[in-house]
Amino acid sequence: MAETMTTILPAPRARVQAMMEYHPPLGCRDSLRLDFNENTLACSPKVREALAAVSTGHLTRYPERGPVEAIVAAHLGLQAEQVALTNGVDEAIHVLFETFLEAGDELLLPVPTYTMYEVYASATDARVVAVQAADDLQFPFDRLLAAITPKTKIVAIANPNSPSGSVATRSQLLEIARRAPYAVVLVDEAYFHFFGETVMDLVGVVPNLIVARTFSKAYGLAGLRLGLLAAPVELMRWMRRVLSPYSVNSLALACLPPALEDAEYLDWYVSEVLAARAEFESALDAANVRRWPSQANFVLVEIGAQHAEFSRRMREAGVLVRDRSSDPGCDGRVRITIGTREQMRKAVVALNETLAALAKPAASCFESSACATKSPVGVTRK
Ligand code: PMP
Numbered sequence: 001m002a003e004t005m006t007t008i009l010p011a012p013r014a015r016v017q018a019m020m021e022y023h024p025p026l027g028c029r030d031s032l033r034l035d036f037n038e039n040t041l042a043c044s045p046k047v048r049e050a051l052a053a054v055s056t057g058h059l060t061r062y063p064e065r066g067p068v069e070a071i072v073a074a075h076l077g078l079q080a081e082q083v084a085l086t087n088g089v090d091e092a093i094h095v096l097f098e099t100f101l102e103a104g105d106e107l108l109l110p111v112p113t114y115t116m117y118e119v120y121a122s123a124t125d126a127r128v129v130a131v132q133a134a135d136d137l138q139f140p141f142d143r144l145l146a147a148i149t150p151k152t153k154i155v156a157i158a159n160p161n162s163p164s165g166s167v168a169t170r171s172q173l174l175e176i177a178r179r180a181p182y183a184v185v186l187v188d189e190a191y192f193h194f195f196g197e198t199v200m201d202l203v204g205v206v207p208n209l210i211v212a213r214t215f216s217k218a219y220g221l222a223g224l225r226l227g228l229l230a231a232p233v234e235l236m237r238w239m240r241r242v243l244s245p246y247s248v249n250s251l252a253l254a255c256l257p258p259a260l261e262d263a264e265y266l267d268w269y270v271s272e273v274l275a276a277r278a279e280f281e282s283a284l285d286a287a288n289v290r291r292w293p294s295q296a297n298f299v300l301v302e303i304g305a306q307h308a309e310f311s312r313r314m315r316e317a318g319v320l321v322r323d324r325s326s327d328p329g330c331d332g333r334v335r336i337t338i339g340t341r342e343q344m345r346k347a348v349v350a351l352n353e354t355l356a357a358l359a360k361p362a363a364s365c366f367e368s369s370a371c372a373t374k375s376p377v378g379v380t381r382k
Helices: 045-052 056-060 066-076 088-100 115-121 141-146 170-179 233-242 250-261 263-286 304-316 341-359 362-367
Strands: 083-086 106-111 127-132 152-158 184-188 209-214 227-230 298-302 333-337
Touching (some): 066 083, 083 088, 088 152, 088 184, 088 233, 141 170, 250 263
Parallel strands (some): 106 127, 106 152, 152 184
Antiparallel strands (some): 083 227, 298 333
């Protein structure tokens, strides 16, 4: 007879046990993807060519990030030592927090904002100090300044911010950096291309400023996982200790230079999105849907109590949107990514139909032909 064994499982660090979980809703996304603020179309054709030219011999080698970092730095007007490529901005945030946050430190965050700041902070011993934006979801500048303490170690600001689309001005960011001299001020410019304003030129000038950028949005390379950190050399040397030397793979490194070179494609995509955003905002106004002004490739809208049903029905209509109701101060709000004008015209049709269906009493909708193939939530068809 087999001996009975008592299984004792190794316990993770207490911090990990207390860590916030984050599971992005990634399944079944073969629809119009207006849920993750990605490029909804394609990357530059030059990137595809570079990808096709990668040899198997190339894949046998460990990736060498240095030469590509030098190209990216030159593109940004920085020194090579001031730029580190990362496996998406997510890795950049992780590395930054692991480098600087320890017990007793505070991470200052205007909220609502990008979820991963809190997720990675929860793996450290630092405390998150969240500063809630008012109902207009504008950058809470004065309250953020007032929340700076000697314990503030990082201030993380997405600019433009997600899910609100709101922005902080250059002078506000400079003032925060000045008033928190012992803290790192991270300006996450993931959506920079849709906004056009940057503080990248201040990297190395303002001693505590770090800027992050991603290739997941305008460049259309979310699947390659490419981001970057730009920081003064004195801060970057510590982060390089934490950063894995191989976290950016060879395919991503091969694709980055052609992506940067094809400014024409990037400009075309960005202007297409901006034109689509203006059209879509007019459609929201015509439908009487409250929206927040956005400087990014998405718009936050007020749906109200039916937010979950709205998102579900939009999915059924072939359009994925992102319910942000659980974000602080965002109850009833849904974020919709902006794609091309053609895509957004389809989204407007789905939006208007969904709003009309939701406005009807449940019984009449149930009988209508528009809803015949759908099963309304909470109603079991017999
Ligand atoms: N920062 C912000 C503000 C974001 O919204 C996102 C993605 N949703 C990221 C960073 C992550 O970017 P990446 O894909 O480069 O990890």
